[in-house]
Amino acid sequence: QLDADDIRQFxxxxxxxxxxxxxxxxxxxxDAARNGEKITRREVRQLxxxxxxxxxxxxxxxxxxxVAAHTIPTRYVAPLVREIDKLPEAYQEPIKQAIADGSDLDNIKLVTADAQRLTKYLSNTSQVQAIAQRSVNIDLALEEALRIGCLKLASDLVSQSSQLEQAIAKLYSTWKRVAMSADQLYVEAGASTPNLIDLLNSLDSLASPNIAVQIGNDQSGRTIRLQITEES
Structure with missing residues (x-):
């Protein structure tokens, strides 16, 4: 237990x-506090x-x-260890071999980045419905991406696909609320509310199943059209 003097070090x-x-x-x-060292968040992180x-x-x-000789800072090595810990054992071995091939700082940074991409790839492939709906061998796909040096591209593709699916789901949910609100407001509006009718008409391109949105200004912009079709 810490006594009052030790606690004051924190x-x-x-x-x-x-x-x-x-x-x-x-x-x-x-132990560091008992030795009289001031303990801040920096010391906690370093230890x-x-x-x-x-x-x-x-x-x-x-x-x-x-690391013990402080020729390579622990702030670069610890994140690598944590990333390896996240990986299934089968994926840890190639990373550990890459570390053994070179323990210099530049290689540590490269291997850490690869470990992060592996973690992202494995995490996102299990979340993408488009992948789950087909019999894709994600392990062999990963091996092939590694063989041709395209791990970053493959990881980014899967990550962006996951984000796209989530965005589509959010878009659909928001569109349903917009369409429902517009329908309810049309019922309440009438001849006595011409400006409200104008507002509703202006938003029809967002409330209808055929969504149209202009990106950019009138001269250099483009119109993006999406059709929402619901299937049971």
């Missing part, structure tokens, strides 16, 4: 973050990164030696 936010850390990291932070890097089984010994 900033308020650092104390909260320490309470949320794993027991091993908490012990490192407490957490050091523990993450040095305790990981994913990193080769030569890289850990560089």
């Amino acid at each position: 900033s308020k936010r650092a104390f909260v973050e320490t309470s949320q850390a794993s027991p091993e990291i908490q012990q490192l932070i407490v 957490s990164d050091e523990w993450t890097a040095m305790s990981s089984d994913h990193l080769p010994d030569d890289l850990k030696e560089k």
